Amino acid sequence: MIRVVLTDIEGTTSSISFVHEVLFPYATEHMAEFVRDNAADNPAVREQLDAVARQSGQPPEDVDKLVDVLLSWIREDRKETSLKALQGMLWEQGYQKGAFKGHVYPDAAEYLTHWHDRGLRLYVYSSGSVKAQKLIFGFSEFGDLTPYFSGYFDTRMGAKKESASYQNILDELGVEPATVLFLSDVEAELEAAEAVGIRTAWLVREGELPKTNRPVMRDFAEVDELLKAR
Template sequence: MIRIVLTDIEGTTSSISFVHDVLFPYAAEHLPGFIRAHHEDTPAVAEQLDAVAQASGIDRQDIEALIDILAVWIREDRKETSLKALQGMVWEQGYQQGELKGHIYPDAADYLKRWHDRGLRLFVYSSGSVKAQKLIFGFTSAGDFTPFFSGYFDTRIGGKKDENAYRNILAELGVDAATVLFLSDVEAELEAAEAAGLKTAWLVREGELPETGRFVARDFTEVDTLLQKR
């Protein structure tokens, strides 16, 4: 019986266009100034810049070169934990200043609340940092959804296409794999989750439905039919 819903964000609860057309450009525009302003007096920023320097081989003291490589990583949608953490800090400012509002599909907003009220435990697993996850759900155009979630996972638990990441999540939650339903719009992520024993639902919100043996849903309303059966 499904007791936990583990959900992706981009393409699942929220539109891909919001992430790529709003969040990424916002970070690209504001990250350089944010780093220049905080690289000396903010330990959390300094810690992430240390990680950027280590991953890139760039001199830690060359702030402009670090800013340049971060801009490249943003364009590449690089899954670097340090980049995601710095983006999260910039987005936090944007959300708090009212310049950003997180997108959430109406059906996702509806059923996240319903599932929570029904007693299901809800968790997020995204390549975006935990901070970014909390921001997108905490400042949505439909209100604050963070009270409905029991926890968050990012790439520190492992890559989303890596079977071991899902085993790590199971170990963290202390539950049997068969009690967890993972929602994503990326088939490779679903395959990794299934290899770890999780149940899955493939969100295909647009375009033709794939020919597959796994459960496919257009929206959370259809996902709920699967939950009702189990």
């Protein structure tokens, strides 16, 4: 019986276009100013910049070069934890200023609420930082959805296409893999989760449905039917 729903964000609960057409451009436009304003006096920002320096080989005191690295990582859509952390801090400012609201599909908002009320434990696993995850749901078009989630996982658990990451999540949750349903729009992520015994559902919101033996869903209403059957 499924007791835990673990969900991806991009392409699953929220549109890919929101991330790539709203969040990433905002980060690109404001990253340099944000880093320069906070590098000296904000310990959380300094910690991440030091991590960027170690990863890139740039001098930690050269803020301009670190900004160049961050902007190149954004263009490459790199999954660096330090970049994701800084983006999360920057996006928080954008959400608080009302520059945008977090996009969540209406069916996702509806059924996350229903599943929580039915006693399912809901978790997020995304390559975006935990801060960024909380922001997209906390400042969503449907209000604050964070009370429905029991926890959040990011790349500190490992890469999303590696099975060890899902074992790390299981260890953290302390549950049997067969009681967990993972929702994602990326087949390689589903395969990684299945390798450790987690059940999966493939969210394909647009285009042709793939030929596969795993459950394929158009939206969360169809996922709900799967949950009822299990």
